[in-house]
Amino acid sequence: DSGVTQTPKHLITATGQRVTLRCSPRSGDLSVYWYQQSLDQGLQFLIQYYNGEERAKGNILERFSAQQFPDLHSELNLSSLELGDSALYFCASSGGGHQNSPLHFGNGTRLTVT
């Protein structure tokens, strides 16, 4: 068990809808990362937060947004959903914001857009 909790585990929704994915990092970890994993794109980095502030931004669409709250949990909001957004979304956390910190991954939220 990595200590990172993601909810929900599965989500099925229709195109055009909006969903929120939630992540609780490992106790004491200040950094939260979001990744999207699909069969054709592989593992894509979306965004990183460190202690409530955005630290790095990757291939995140404008329809997607995220935030990290004072209690360090994070939410990823996906709106105007398209079929191509169907993927496994992972949250990961680490103790620091530097490059040597290994990431601890949650088990992911599987999003299916129909």
Next chain:
Amino acid sequence: AQSVTQLDSHVSVSEGTPVLLRCNYSSSYSPSLFWYVQHPNKGLQLLLKYTSAATLVKGINGFEAEFKKSETSFHLTKPSAHMSDAAEYFCVVSDYGGSQGNLIFGKGTKLSVKP
């Protein structure tokens, strides 16, 4: 810019035989390198990491990797495969000053283990 290439998308071995998963990296700096494993329907788990200490790094579940600067490689090995090793493996390089949240993931190598 940093990058990582996993040379095989799929590797198949028999149980009890050695495992070799190949990874080459490119980095302008002295890199930190990691191997992660992902079992079906699970998150990624750290197997081992190299951060400029010993070049031979031992990880969990009997895996190890050797950092070879002259070859820019960080191959993952295990002397004897077990059925439970069947999973996808990701080689990862640190992303200094980049925009990838500190880490760059390879495309993954799927390991199959035959009985």
